[in-house]
Each structure stands twice: as structure tokens, then as C-alpha cells.
Amino acid sequence: MNKNKNSLFLIGVFTGLLVAQAPVSAQHDGGTVPPGKVSELYPGKVYSPYANRAFPSQVYWGETHLHTGLSLDAGLFGNTTGHDTAYRLARGEQVVSSTGQPLKLSRPLDFLVITDHSDMMGIATDIQRGAPNVLAVPKGREWAEGFQTGGQAAADAAFDLIGNFSQGTISKELLEQYSPGADVYNNLWDEIVEKADSYNEPGRFTAFIGFEWTSVPKGFNLHRNVILRDNGDRASQVVPMTTLPPVGSTDPLDLYNWLENYESQTGGRALAIAHNGNLSNGWMFPVDKTYAGGRVNKDYVTLRAKWEPLYEVTQIKGDGEAHPDLSPDDEFADYGTWDVGNLDITELKEPEMLPREYAREALKQGLALEKKFGTNPYKFGMVGATDSHTSLSTAEEENFFGKSVSVEPSATRVEHPFVKSALGAFEGDMLLASGYQGIWATENTRKALFDAMERKETYATTGSRMAVRFFGGWDFDGDDLRSRQPAFVGYEKGVPMGGDLHTAPEGKSPTFMVYALRDPIGANLDRIQVVKGWMDKRGKLQEKVYDVVWSDGREIDENGKLPAVGNTVDLEAANWTNTIGASELMTIWEDPDFDANESAFYYVRVLEIPTPRWVLYDKVRLGANIPEHVELVHQERAYTSPIWYTP
Template identity: 45%
Template sequence: MSYGKSAFLIALMMAGKWAAAAELSPPPQKPVPAGKHYSPYVGQDYPTNVYWGDTHVHTNMSADANMTGSNTVTPDDAYRFAQGQTVTSQHGLKAKLRRPLDFLVVADHAEYIGLVNRLLADDPILLATEVGKRWNKMLKSEKQVFIESARQARGFAKEMMVDSFLPNKAAFRNQEFEQSVWNGVAATADRFNQPGKFTAFSGYEWTSHPEIDNLHRVVIFKDGYDKVSRITPFSAFDSIRPEDLWKFLANYEKTTGGEAIAIPHNSNASNGLMFSLQDSDRKPLTRAYAETRARWEPLLEVTQIKGDSESHPKLSPNDEFAGYETWDKANLLFLKLKEDRMLKHEYARSALKLGLQEEQRLGVNPFKFGMIGSSDTHTGLAGVDENNFWGKVAESEPSPDRWQKYFFKGEKASMKAWQLASSGLAAVWANENTRDALFAAMKRKETYATTGPRMTVRFFGGWNFTADDARRPDLALTGYQRGVPMGADLTSAPKNVKPSFLIRAVKDPDGANLDRVQVIKGWLDQAGKTHERVFDVALSDKRRLGRNGKAPPVGNTVDVKSATYTNTIGDPELAVVWIDPQFDPRERAFYYVRVLEIPTPRWPAYDAKAFNVKMDKEVSMITQERAYTSPIWYLP
């Protein structure tokens, strides 16, 4: 009885509380007026995330990465490594990224793609041909050695690589074989593609190099297996002319409804061909050529393991930072030496200036590209952090003596492994990590390149940015609402108004502080002559420009022996609104941002510490890593 009475009293008390609560509840609020929202983010669809990836990784499916059949790193391994998993390198070392990538393109060479693996597996299609039977026997019977010069090659490596792959002359073609391999490539990409988490693109490398002058392009497809499997890769065995590659891409889109782009790389090894003012028939560029190239090649891989292609000291003598990881001795196999006349047709900044001239002549700019970086590794391991560099090929994977090995011995010039650059990465601004979103960003050029670090860079151009905008927490919103982002055109100049540029750079959260932010401007004057100038627009540590217009050095905290540095110099963030003081509304121009870190140890310094070895004095031990944004073009 007592329990029932207590329960009854408690129920009455609770009922009273509920009644009181009901009596004190506020009246219903009026609805928000139509077309307005409390949340400020409703309806905003500008890119809010930067995604990191590598669009240029080779595995044991590439003939040059697996000449002797000893490469054990598969496309599956490349994807797993990019996703942050631990994999085993060709030499049995465990490898893992510090941070996973967001996207990857396994871009094996189209020429003889999968050939070596299928030979070792006794593929019946290959063994049904005389060439296949001979190469199968040669490959299995020969000693596995690293080929560091074309002259050294013998047997299978000579027949397949030196006599066929390099001169772009096919010794073996079989449609059934090529389709089978390509279908496997596309299926693997689909299997690792995880929308919203990790993006795997189908792609390959078109490996044209007339007289070994580099004209290579990475081809990337937005689409899945259902569309990509309807073609086989167009290779340099089909044609070494870029114009023919573009026709293939146009036909792919027409017949499948899909989308594709091509990304040139290593313009620095083209011996003046990559940005030539002549087409493949050595005729002056036409408007149709310019339109077609601009359509299919929206990006340039400006930095990678085989050197940096932003600019060259001889082209930019007033730019103290122009000589970064420069490869300027010769063409791909060091068979033909470089001549100074070639340089202006090889480097990005010079090509952007040439594009302004061609645009004035033709009405269309053939060299209107954005910037990305990628590795071009042939180890399958997209590791380009200075302290986690997995090299270009198997022989340049971590070892006590890799620094002094020859990367390649040419007849007229050579390159040692310590001169390899631990670079680079592609940064893409998008709303989500999906094929559609990333591909769309690449096409609109809202991308930037870094040499490895993951600094965040925003860059907008407009006509009415103010100094206060650089301090706004919603800087990006301001940039999109009142200007255009990297990769876009700035037009309709108001009378007597100079363009303003809104810039913010934030250090890699796990990396070095920033030294400075620079704007590189190129323009075409009224006489048709091009010019360039580098502006230091934001300096760390409260430094100021000297009377000579130059900034004092940021300093150097690197201890080479211990391979360490400190963030006691530099700034974690630099933001600024910069107004072009030399603007002439009649002159075509481009602007892009270069962000420099403070000095840090270069990868040989980490090797020296890890393996306790002493290296020659000529070995570069300190680097100053950087980012390059896609340009903003001003059109009169």
C-alpha cells in the first residue's frame, strides 16, 4: 500500500511539472522569410576542400619500370600505398605514407602495357606469336640487371626497350591482348575507387618522344569501366603526334559520352618541342590548333622527380628562386645536349608568355594551362616527402649508396641519383572527393602544384578587394563572391581601377613555416614584347623589402648532420591583398602565386643520417620547397 501511495504522489508531482513546463513554453516562432535561411551555408556551392593526389604513378605494368621482370609492385600495391597502407617495395623494404592521399592515377605507359608480366605468366596470346615466344624465352633466361645506359642493354631489354619502345616502333601489336590488359586496368581503378573517401582514376601515359625529345602526356578518364573499357589506349605506337592524341580523345568523348584530358610533363626534357610555335608538321600554329590544345590540355605537370619546369635562371635572371631542382643538361636519355635557344619553349613561365603572344596573333591562347605536380615514380610508391622518398626507379629506392648511383649514363651527359627531385603533389580545390568533382576542378584549372609539402593556398583576382579582406575568416567566400579563383580569367576592367589579388597561404600542418608569398606576373606590351616580374607580396617575420626591392633572407635553421630544422623562423600563415602597381588595362597579362617554405633538409640529408654515410660536397643537402598556383589571366 505504501508503494502505491508514493507512486501516486510522484505522478501528481510530475504532472504538475509538465503542466508548468507547458504553461512556460514560448509561443511558436514566425517562420524565416521565404528565400532566407538561418544557416549562412545554405546554397553555397563553391569549393571548400583541397584534395591531395598524384596523377602520375608507374607500376610493374610499365615496360621501362619492369624491363627485367624484377618489379614486384603492382597497381593494387600503388593504390593501397596511396590509401595509407603498408606495402613492400621491390627490394623488400616496408613502405608507408605519413598521410594518405585523396586520389591517384596509375598511369602506366600505353606502349607494351602489361607486356613483361604477361610474358612471365606465359600468356597464350603472346606465346602464339614469334616475337612473344622469343621474348618469353629471353626474359626468363637472362640475368636481371639494372640498365643505366642504352648502350649497356642486351637481349630482351635491347629488343623491347632500345629498339622498339624508345624509338616508338612497335615490334608487337595485338588488339585482343591490349584490350585484355586495359580492361584489367579499368577494373582495378573501379575496385579501389571509394566516392567520398578515395578517388581512383583510370589513366595511362602516352609516351611520344621523337628523337628522345620528351612530349609525354598522362591521359586521365573521368569515367568508370563501363565507358573506359570501350577503348584501348592510344599509344605512341599509333602516332607520335599530339594532334592525333587529341583526335582520339575527341572520339572517345563522342562515342562514349565520357570525359578525358591529357597532361604534359617534363617539358624541361623536350629540347624545345613541348611549347614550340610550330605544330607536328613544322608549320606555324593556327587558331584551330590553339583551340584544340587548350581544350584537351588544361593542366601542366610543372614539377616532378625528373626536375622542376617552372622557370630557368637563364630565362628569369632576376628571379633568385628560379633555379629549383633544374634538369637542363639534355633530353630524356641524355643523347642530345641542351641548347640555350630551346629553353624558352620548355618552361612554364616562358610558355605562358608565349601564349599571350599567340593569343594576340590567333585570338586563342594555346598555352593556357593550370599547374599541378606529381611524382612520375616508376616504383609504384607515391612517396615524395623528403624524409620518405622512394625514388624514381627500383635502383633509386632507399639504400646507403643510392645517392651516388647513376640515374642514367648518356653518351653526352649523365645524371646521378642524388640529383633526383623528391617531388611533387597535385592539389585540387573541390567540394567532394569524387571523380566528377575532382575532374571538373582539373578542367577549370582550380589546382596548384607543390614540391611535396601540403600547404594550403587560396588565390583570387578581382577589382575591389581591400586589405581587410585578407584578415577575414571567410576569405574564400569573399574571393568567390567578388572575384575569380586560380585558373580563371579576369575581365571587364573598370576605368582607372587596378586589379587586386586576395591571397592566403597556410603551412603544411606537419611541415615547415613559410618564408614568403610571391606573385609572378607576365605581360605583353603594346609593341608585342613579353615581360615578367616577381613581386614579394607577403614576407614572414615582419621583414620588409630593401631599397633594392629584394627581401632579406629568412634564415636557415637546418642541421644537416641530424637532418633537422626548427620552426623558430618564418610564419605559419601569410595573407595579403596585393594590387598590381604596374597595371595597364591595354596589356594582356597572367598572374600566379609562388609560396616558399623556410629551408629544410633535402632527401640526401635524411639518407646520410639513416645510413650513417658521408656524401660528396657537391650533393645538395638543403632545399626550399614551394607551391605554384594556376594562373589568373587578365584579358583586355
């Protein structure tokens, strides 16, 4: 035993003796330790590290974007399951999919928001069962007969209805019945609210009440998922916001007005989460004018900052963190890239659209807009979700049930494009088994989880359930990592992900404490990176990706790059081994390029070692014929909410 270890050993024994010999009162009755006792050894604290603790100590897993057969498109494409199936699967039960396949998640989720499309909600299930009110309308009867015939007839009926919906040519009779205010629609909303309340079990499983506002003008995907904090007594006082006239609107400003009215009318709380912006063709994050002919002005930035605290950075329809053309020095920017065109590929993607579609660029543009208007409209936290239309929240590569019923597990599903037009296609292999959201909260309740989302103490993953902590402050040092509970000092000395740092102390740069622990049944970790964005003195927006801690003793090369971690994937067995990488990584990192006069943001990206994609599992399990160009291996990742620095 060397001298230092001897010293530590003796100190430990000495401390133990002090604790053992400290006087104690005869009776405490569960109260605090009397002054002059254990508190002398731990000034300002009590001995038990878990007592008197109010900060979030648990990460809860779930998602905020899932569709059932009540959604127009999901139901028309064959989803015959509903909210019961979605909740039961999320809670850890085995269910049966619309194609008759049994499935179960590897582990239950902690929370779920079912966000069926608010427009024409319920018409698909009524077409499926041939409801009398549908059959009474000629077009409705035509669609119902096509669905009952099945095969191509059902597909034709589905596309015809969706075409009528997108063009605004739905018959007046059906539109009136499946719009807010009509008995059919209002009764369905009441059933949705009651169902969420019935599955909500505080402390065990949280079922939020929500819906998707489905703005898609000219195929530009501007969807938002609306999440209510409240129980049914408040949610049932309203009906969802829709987009179709005469009562609906596709303008986000009108959605913000709906949210304002909801809170003032019910006394409740609500927020909106912007859909992954990669199919918006440049309209998700406007910087001067909006698609509706409006302007990005003081009113716009204030309302967006108030009502949209979160952004869906990854999901089945691609990953929206970064784009290789926008971040050419970032070797990991080209992950799950969907940049063919808008949602229905009626307009191809142009390079000038990309900066207004991706999270990292939007975070940078937010700094510029804040300087101009005094408010940052793109000061959002990160969430991941599936956007599955199968009622099945599956973001596990080996357990992936696809985007819609047509691509539930089969030997040929990789051959089915998500969208195909005369201009291009989103091919079937492009679908991602993504993603989930981690929320750091004090308990598993609607109140605690919603409040954590509002303060942006959340992060996104592409499906892995790795635990990630990220704190920023001015005084973190190496000693702060000498604990199995880094959050204790994290909250004491700094702010968590989603937080703010203000004017720097004289001569100091911000320090960050980051910690990641692998998914217990997942892959080891490759590295942790800090992504910084800032606006320099000339008003130019900048970014840089720093490798801050990594596994396996690698060294940065002469080009400033960290060599790849390696690859243990067995392509014949769809397997990998955790013989490379690390089970946990942690570090204290200080910004070496800090300028106290420049606004900045920092977020963490954690990368796992390479593992198989769902297409490789299909090849091995189902004998699927996978085209040569398809990527079989990827690196799962997590994106934390940023921490912002404002001079």
C-alpha cells in the same frame, strides 16, 4: 581596453542580443529562415556560414602520373608490384615495395591516377613470369631468361628491349600482341579499368582511369597523361592511344583526335596533361612549327587549348616552373633544374631550346599566340606529380622511394645516375622528391575533381601539403582578410585560381587576395610571391616577381630584394625547427604596374623555410656517402594556377 576595442566589444554584444531576441517561427522543418528574421541582420545570406554554400571548400591531395610494373620500363627495371600496391599505399595502407621494404605515407592521398605507358603495356610483367606467348618468340625468350638470371643480365635485357622499342624494331609477333586490338592488350585494359572502379570510393578516395601516351621521338619527351572522368562502362568501350605504328602516332594532334573520338563515342569526358617539358629540347611549347613538321596555326592552338587545360610543372625529373637563364632576376628560378639534354641525352640542350620548355615562358608565349590567332594554347593550370615507376606515390623528402626500383632507399642510390650517355648525365642526386597536386573541389568524386581540373582550380607543390588560396578581382581590400574563411568573400567578389578577369573598370587595377597555411606537419612559410607576365604595347613579353607578404618582419633592401628568411636545418640530424617563418601568411595585393590595355597573367609561388632534402636523410639514416657538391637543403614550394587578365 582602448576605445576602439571597447566599441567593437559593445557592437559584438549588441549584435548578439539582436540575434538572441530575434523572433523565430515555431517550426522550420529544416527549411530556410522566414523573411524578416535573421536575414534582416545578414542581408542576402543566412546565419550559418556553411549553409547554402556551393563553392569548393576543401583541398584534395593526390597525383596524376604514376607507373606500376605494367609499364614497359618500370617492369623491366624490376618493378614487380601492380595497381593493388599503388592504390593501397595511396589510400593510407602499409605496403611492401619491389625491393622488400615496408612503407606507408604520412597521410593518405585523396585521389590517384595510375598512368602506365600505353605502348607495349603488360609485356614487362609477362617477361617477368615467362608467359608462353613471350617465350614462343626468340627475342622474348632471350629477354625472359635475362630477367630470370638477374643482375647485369637483367639490366642488359631491359636496355635491349627498350632500345628495340625506341628504334621501332620490336618483333612483329610481340608488337601485334601488345598493341590495341589484340586480345592480350584489350583484356589487360579491361583489368585496369575494373581495378580502378573497384578502388574508387566516392567521398573517400577517387581512383581515376588513365594512361600515359608516351611520345618520345628522337628522345624528345612529349608525353601526355590522359585522364578520364568516367566509370568503367565508358572507359571499357575504348583502348588507349599508343605511339607505335601501325595504329599509333607520336603527333599530339592525333592524340587530340583520340580524345575527341572518345567523347563522341562514349559520351564521356577526357583531358590530357602535358609532361614536364624540360626534357623535350624545345618541342613541348612550340611557337611556330611542331617537331612533326606541322605548323603552330589556328587549328593547333584551338585543339591544344581545348584538350590540355593543365601542365605538370614539377616532378621527380626536375622542376619546370622557371629557368635561371630565362628569369635572371628571379633568385628562386634555379630549383631542381634539369637542362643537360633530352630524355636519353642523345642531344645536348641549346640555349634557344629553353624558352619552349618552361611554364613561365610558355604562359608568356601564350599571350603572343592569343593575339595572333585569337586563342591561347598555353592557358594552363598547374599540377605536380611524381612520375614514379615504383608504384609508390612518395613525394615526401623523409619518405622518398625514388624514380625506379634501382633507386629505392639504399646507401648507394645517390651514386646511380638516372641517365648517362657519352654526352652527359642526369646524376642520382638530381632526382626530386616531387610532387603533389592540390585540387579545390566540392567533394571527393571523379566528377567534382575532374571538373575542378578542367576549370584549373588546382595548384602544384614539390611535396608539401600547404593550403593555398588565390583570388583576383577589382574590389578586394584589407577588410576582406578579417575572417578565418577568406574563400567566402573570394568567390563573392572575384575569381579563383584558373579564372579570368576582363576589361578593367575605369581607373582600377586588379586586386588579389592570397592566403597560405603551412602543411600541418611541415615547415613554416617564408614568403608569398606573385609572378606576373604580360605583353607590353610594343608586343614584347615581360615578367616580374613581386614579394607580396613575408614572415619575421623583414624589410626590402636597397636593391629591392627581401633578405633570406634564415636556416634552421640541423645537418647532423636531418632536422629543422619552426622557430623562423610563419604558420600562415595572407595579404591583399594590388598590381602597381597595371596597364588596362595589356594582356597579363598572375600566379602565386609560396616558399617554405629551408628543410632537408632526401639526400640528407639518406646520409643520416643510411650512412650514404654524399658528394660535396650535392645540395642538402632546399625550400619546398607551391605554384598556383594563374589568373588571366584580357582587355
